[in-house]
Amino acid sequence: MTKPDFETPELTLTQDVPAVQPGAMEHSKPFVAKAAHQEALGFPGELVDNWKEVALDKMSDLLKTYRSLPVFLDSCVKCGACTDKCHYYLGTGDPKNMPVARQDLLRSVYRRYFTVAGKFLPKLVGAKDLTEEVLEDWYKYYHQCSECRRCSVYCPYGIDTAEITMAGREILASVGIGQKYSNEIIGKVHKIGNNLGLPKPALADTLDGLEEEVKEDIGVDVKFPLDQSGADVLVIVPSADFFAEPHVDGLIGYAKVFHQSGISWTLSSYASEAANFGIFVGNYENMQKVAERIRTAAMELGVKRIVVGECGHAWRVAYSFWNTLIGPFDFLDPKFPIPQHVCEFTNDLLSQHILRLDAEANDDKIVTFHDSCNVSRGSRMGNQPGGQFIIPRQLLRAACNNFVDMSPETTHEHTFCCGGGGGLLTDDLLELRVKGASPRMNALQRVIEDEGVTHMAAICAICKSQFSKVLPFYGMGMDMIVSLHQLVGDALVLDNGH
Amino acid sequence: MGIIFSVLFYAASVLFVVALGRRIFKYATTPAPLVIPTTPAPMTWLGVIGRMLREVVFFESLFKGNKWTWLFGWLFHFGMLIVLVEHLRYVSEPVWFWVASIQWLGPYGGMAMFVGLAGLWVRRLVVDRVRYISVLSDHLMLGLMVAIVGSGLVMVYVFPTDIVMVKSFMLGLIKFDWQPLPSDPPVVVHLVLTLVLMIIFPFSKLLHAPGVFFSPTRNMRDNPRERRHTTGWRSDAHPEK
Numbered sequence A: 001m002t003k004p005d006f007e008t009p010e011l012t013l014t015q016d017v018p019a020v021q022p023g024a025m026e027h028s029k030p031f032v033a034k035a036a037h038q039e040a041l042g043f044p045g046e047l048v049d050n051w052k053e054v055a056l057d058k059m060s061d062l063l064k065t066y067r068s069l070p071v072f073l074d075s076c077v078k079c080g081a082c083t084d085k086c087h088y089y090l091g092t093g094d095p096k097n098m099p100v101a102r103q104d105l106l107r108s109v110y111r112r113y114f115t116v117a118g119k120f121l122p123k124l125v126g127a128k129d130l131t132e133e134v135l136e137d138w139y140k141y142y143h144q145c146s147e148c149r150r151c152s153v154y155c156p157y158g159i160d161t162a163e164i165t166m167a168g169r170e171i172l173a174s175v176g177i178g179q180k181y182s183n184e185i186i187g188k189v190h191k192i193g194n195n196l197g198l199p200k201p202a203l204a205d206t207l208d209g210l211e212e213e214v215k216e217d218i219g220v221d222v223k224f225p226l227d228q229s230g231a232d233v234l235v236i237v238p239s240a241d242f243f244a245e246p247h248v249d250g251l252i253g254y255a256k257v258f259h260q261s262g263i264s265w266t267l268s269s270y271a272s273e274a275a276n277f278g279i280f281v282g283n284y285e286n287m288q289k290v291a292e293r294i295r296t297a298a299m300e301l302g303v304k305r306i307v308v309g310e311c312g313h314a315w316r317v318a319y320s321f322w323n324t325l326i327g328p329f330d331f332l333d334p335k336f337p338i339p340q341h342v343c344e345f346t347n348d349l350l351s352q353h354i355l356r357l358d359a360e361a362n363d364d365k366i367v368t369f370h371d372s373c374n375v376s377r378g379s380r381m382g383n384q385p386g387g388q389f390i391i392p393r394q395l396l397r398a399a400c401n402n403f404v405d406m407s408p409e410t411t412h413e414h415t416f417c418c419g420g421g422g423g424l425l426t427d428d429l430l431e432l433r434v435k436g437a438s439p440r441m442n443a444l445q446r447v448i449e450d451e452g453v454t455h456m457a458a459i460c461a462i463c464k465s466q467f468s469k470v471l472p473f474y475g476m477g478m479d480m481i482v483s484l485h486q487l488v489g490d491a492l493v494l495d496n497g498h
Numbered sequence B: 001m002g003i004i005f006s007v008l009f010y011a012a013s014v015l016f017v018v019a020l021g022r023r024i025f026k027y028a029t030t031p032a033p034l035v036i037p038t039t040p041a042p043m044t045w046l047g048v049i050g051r052m053l054r055e056v057v058f059f060e061s062l063f064k065g066n067k068w069t070w071l072f073g074w075l076f077h078f079g080m081l082i083v084l085v086e087h088l089r090y091v092s093e094p095v096w097f098w099v100a101s102i103q104w105l106g107p108y109g110g111m112a113m114f115v116g117l118a119g120l121w122v123r124r125l126v127v128d129r130v131r132y133i134s135v136l137s138d139h140l141m142l143g144l145m146v147a148i149v150g151s152g153l154v155m156v157y158v159f160p161t162d163i164v165m166v167k168s169f170m171l172g173l174i175k176f177d178w179q180p181l182p183s184d185p186p187v188v189v190h191l192v193l194t195l196v197l198m199i200i201f202p203f204s205k206l207l208h209a210p211g212v213f214f215s216p217t218r219n220m221r222d223n224p225r226e227r228r229h230t231t232g233w234r235s236d237a238h239p240e241k
Helices: A034-041 A052-067 A068-075 A087-092 A099-114 A116-120 A134-143 A149-153 A161-175 A180-189 A200-218 A247-261 A285-302 A312-326 A341-353 A371-376 A389-400 A427-436 A439-449 A461-476 A484-491 B002-027 B043-059 B060-065 B067-090 B097-101 B103-126 B128-133 B136-157 B163-173 B185-203 B204-212
Strands: A235-236 A305-308 A365-369 A454-458 A482-485
Touching: A034 A180, A052 A068, A052 A161, A052 B067, A068 A099, A068 A161, A068 B002, A068 B204, A087 A247, A087 A427, A087 B002, A087 B067, A087 B204, A099 A116, A099 A134, A099 A482, A099 B128, A134 A161, A149 A161, A149 A371, A149 B060, A161 A180, A161 B103, A180 A285, A200 A247, A235 A247, A235 A285, A247 A461, A247 A482, A247 A484, A285 A461, A305 A312, A312 A371, A312 A461, A341 A389, A341 A484, A341 B163, A365 A389, A365 A439, A371 A389, A389 A484, A427 A439, A427 A461, A439 A461, A439 B002, A439 B097, A454 A461, A454 A484, A461 A482, A482 A484, B002 B163, B002 B185, B002 B204, B043 B060, B043 B204, B067 B097, B097 B103, B136 B185, B136 B204, B185 B204
Parallel strands: A235 A305, A365 A454, A454 A482
Antiparallel strands: none
C-alpha cells in the first residue's frame, strides 16, 4: 500500500463529535465522467452551455415528480438533530457533511428560484444564486454522501438526505457533470449485464472454477448453474460475488445451501448483476433499465422465484422498488416472497429443518454483524418490521456459537454506513472512505477489545469491499470481514457429512 | 385602531389560508413515485397512523436524535398547544367548557413556551454545528416567537390589559361587527406580531407543521412486495407489461 496523503482518524472507542472544521474536505471530489460514459446513460457528454437553465428546469421537474423534494426542502427547521449523525461528518468534521448543511446546498438554490421568500429576501433566508461555485460544491458534497439514510431516522420530519443527494446528482448529470465511477459501471450493465463487464464465457469459466474448487475442498459436487432454463429459482447476485474476496465465499455458501436444499437454481449471464447504481445517481430511467434485465432473464429462463444475494442497495432496489420499476411479477409463484432475500431463503429452510447447521465449524471465530445501511433503513426481510435485523442474526447464531453485537447505537436502524456506499466505492475517494468508516471502526474496536471479536460478517458487496480496503488503515486484518453465507456454508451439514 | 386591526386580521387570515392551502395542495398532489419509508416501518395504514401520532405528539424521531432539542422543542410546542386552546376563550361565547377548564394552565403554557424558546435559542448560539446551519431568519423567527410569548406573559403578570374589550373585538371580527381594541402597547405588540407570524407562516420553515404529515419516509407503508406501488406520474416511464 502506498502511503496515503491523509491521516487515518484515531480510534476512540466511544464516538466523539468533532468540532466544525470548515473546508476540511473541500479537496475531495471523484473523477468526472467522460463524454462516452455520460452519453451511454442519456446524459450530455460535457457541461452544456445553458447549464443554469437546464439545471433549474431539471430541479423544477424533480419538484413536480418527487413529493419528497418540496416537503423536505420546505420543512427543515434547522433544529440540528441530524448534525452529528453522518459518518462522514463524524469522520471529517467538515460542516458541509452535516446532513442539514448538505441539504442546504440544494435548499439555498431552491429558495432563491422557487420560493417567495428567497426571490425577494434571499439574504434573510439563506437563498443563493446558482453559480459555478455552487455547482462545484454540489459535485463535491453530493459525492460525500453515501445515501445511507441514517440522518432520516433522527429527523423530526423524516427528511432523508439521500433523496436530496440523488436529486443533486441527477441535476449534475443532466447538465453534463456525472461521476465517472458510477456512470461507467451503469454503462457496463446496460451493455454487458454486470458492473464488471464480465461477458458470458468469462462468467461460465469462473463458475466452472468454483465448482472444481469446492469439489477439491469438500469433495461434494456443488453446482453453480448458469442460464439453466426451467430452474425453479433465478439467483441474482452482485457481480463482486463471482471473484472478489470475501464475496466469493458467500456465493459458495449460497450454492451449498441450494445444493443441500435440492431446489433447482440458476444464475443468468444476461442479468448477472444485483447491484443497481441507477439508485445512486438518482435516475429513475437508468435504475429501471438496469432492473429490466432481471425481469427479462426471469421470463426467458421460465423460473418460478427470484432470490437476491448479499448486497445492500441491491436489496433496497429489489425489495422496495422492483415491483414499481419492473412489476407486476404475475409470472412468478405467488407462494413465495417476490423477490426473496437469500437470508430469508436460507432461514426458511432452516426453520423447516430442511437444512442443518453445525455451529462448531465456526468455533475458531467470535463473530459480530455489520447491519448494512440500505437493508436496515430501506428494506425489510421476513413478514414483520425489523425482520432485516432478526433474520441475519438468527442465521449467524445458528452458524456460530460465538456471536456478539456491537453497541446498540451503531446497529439495527442506527447502523453506520461502511463508508463506501452510494457510489463512493472508488479509489479517487479513498480519504473519504477511510474517514467515513471511522464510526464503524470505533464500534468494532470496542468489541474486539471487550469480547475478543475476530470476524465481522456483512450482507453487502459494497460493505465487504470497503472493509477489506479500510480495515488495514485501522490496524485490523482485511480478512476480518466475511460474508454471512460463508459462515452458513462452512457450518452447513451436507449429505456426505461435511 | 379597531378598524385598522380588523382589516389587517382579515387580510392576514386570507393570506394564511390561501397560501398555506396552496402549499398543502402541492404536497398532496405531488406523487411519491417509489416506496421510501424509513424502515423498520409499519406495514398497515393503522400502523402508519400510530407512527405519525408518535411523531407529532411525542416527537419520537427527535427524541432518538437529540434529547436537549427534544426537551426544549417539546416544551415549546406543547406550551403552545395549551396556550392556543386557552386563547379560544376569546372567540367562544359562552366559553366552551373544555376551554374554560384549562384556563388556569394558560400562563404555565406560556412559560413552557418561553423556556423552550430560550433553550432552543441558546443551542442555536452555543452549539457550533447548529450555529453553522443557522441563518438570519432562524434567529428572527425565534425572536418573533419570544416577543409574542413575552408580550403575552407581560399582560398576564405586569400590565394587565382590558381583556373584555379584546374579546369583544375578536367576537366582532367573527360577526363582522367591528369593535375597538385596547391600545396598550403589550396587546398591540402581541397582535401585530401574531399577524406577522400568520403572514410568514406559509412562506417559511413553519411549513414543517403540514410538511410532517406529507413526509414519505414517515407516511408510507412498508409493503412493496405485497402490493404493487405505481409512480403516479402522468407519463409513466414504464408502460404496463
